[in-house]
Amino acid sequence: MHYLDNAATSWPKPEQVYQTMDQSFRSLFSPKRGTAKASRLGVNQLQQARETLAQLFNIPNAERISFTNGCTHSLNLAIQAFPWQAGDAIVISSVEHHALSRPVRKIAREKGIEFYVVPYTDANPFVLAAYEQLLQTRPNIRLVATTHASNVIGSVLPVLEIGRLARQYGKLYLLDAAQSAGVLPVDVQEFNIDLLAVPGHKSLYGPPGVGALYVGENAALNTFLEGGTGGDSGKHEMHPTLPDGFEVGTIPLPQILAMAEGVRWVQQTGLSAIHKHETELLSLLLAELREIPEVKVYGHQDVRSKTPVVSFNVLNHQPKTIGETLFDEYGIALRAGFHCAPMAHEAVGSIHLGGTVRASIGYYTQPEDIQALIKALKAILSNTLSPA
Ligand SMILES: Cc1ncc(COP(=O)(O)O)c(C=O)c1O
Incomplete structure (x- = not known):
């Protein structure tokens, strides 16, 4: 084929990714769960995986990365758990994937959040002046959210400039790096990214069913899925603490470790x-x-x-x-x-x-x-x- x-x-994945997945799936290590020793080992592995991702994306604090079930999950989390208030607005590009645009349409429908789509033409695809004009004239905008590259035509958006504009006007920037993580440099500090969503199974060469969300110092999210996190187990309420507050339920450790191995492979290559x-x-x-x-x-x-x-x-x-x-x-x-x-x-x-x-x-x-x-x-x- x-x-x-x-x-x-x-597809295919690097051999070391298959091996890591297999070894982890066969082992007893379970972070935050299970017997003390196995749990400690699992926590260590998880920590290393966070640091590996942090390195690739120049994330200053690995604890601000939560593992998710994929990029769709990460984007839903970032958009739906954002602390919106009535009358707020969000800006998106014209080439967004459903994973970003559908949660935006949902918050528009259900929470009355306005959304602006920056127009695209082949001759003038991603007009920075259009972003700037919106940011200047619509003070209710709180979040700018774009993909890094179109999954349809491959065009790379001027994310450095968009991030700079968002910062200049005091807005947060969410980047969907589904098509760029492992393909192009993604640097949360250089690009002024406040929220970064990545999948494991695309160009990080990991398995399906895993991804990550980075939440920067300026961004605060509400809880999204509620359930057990392995920490604070005796309490009735849960809190959106990073990274555990967004890692709810039994997390897919074999997939997380295999994704981190994919990241190592990207860095080695x-x-x-x-x-x-x-x-x-x-x-x-x-x-x-x-x-x-x-x-x-x-x-x-x-x-x-x-x-x-x-x-x-x-x-x-x-x-x-x-x-x-x-x-x-x-x-x-x-x-x-x-x-x-x-x-x-x-x-x-x-x-x-x-x-x-x-x-x-x-x-x-x-x-x-x-x-x-x-x-x-x-x-x-x-x-x-x-x-x-
Ligand atoms: C631009 C973009 N965003 C988000 C996603 C969703 O990623 P996943 O299917 O891994 O959740 C995709 C998947 O094709 C994508 O291309």
Whole structure:
């Protein structure tokens, strides 16, 4: 199989990640639970995992990282447990994933929070002046929330500048790093990030079912899920203390340790080596697609501000049909449809077509995988163009 669906989840994982997951799953260590010694060992492992993540994202205090069930969970926590007051507002970009936009729509519906969407055009994708104008003219804005990179077109948002503007106007900044953690540098201090949501299973090369949320010194959240945290067990009420207050129920230690191992692998391999490999293949893919006149690629194609994610359509073909044919007949795994981000399809003009076909590259992608996709697209086109 040729795997080109790394924006959904990376595959395969580094061998050390599989091993860590297996060893931890077989062991008795259970942080905050179980027998004293096993629990202590589990707590130590958990602490190391927090520090590993803190290092990658330049987080000054690892205790401000809570492990979650994934990036969707982290974003819901950040948005729904934010201490909103009636009349408050939030700003988001036009390319958000449902994991961010749906909780925002929910707080708008249920708590009366206003939300502003900064418009996108291909010619002028992420206009800083539009962010600034909103921040200047709407004093009720409390949070700016954006993805770091679009999961549909791969475009990287100017997060350094957005974070700077948020700080300048005294607002908090929530970054969804689902598409950038392990792909691009993410530095909470340099980017002025107050809340950072990351998944384990994408470019941190961990397993599914785990992620993290960093809550900076300036941000305070209410509790979200209520239940046992292993601490303060004799009390009836729980408190949003970091990190335990957001790690409710039995936490998935094997997944957390495997994610941390993925982070170690990213650091050992080096972000710049990963980026170089992926960008070379991205350039190859874009160049090959440009040679097929029936293919339209969405969004800009400048690899300097793009993650290795490419959305395209094939003239007169439904994206879903292309996706299914590629998998069933050519063994190429990628995604077709809306990718849980209809706002991005509205922005780039693919919503009425049923979305796009999306190919996404990871560290284990090889030039052969790209060539297989191009060959298959040409074969599909020649089959459908040739006279019956
Ligand atoms: C930009 C973006 N945000 C959030 C998510 C949600 O991540 P997860 O499915 O790991 O919860 C995704 C997943 O594709 C994503 O691409």
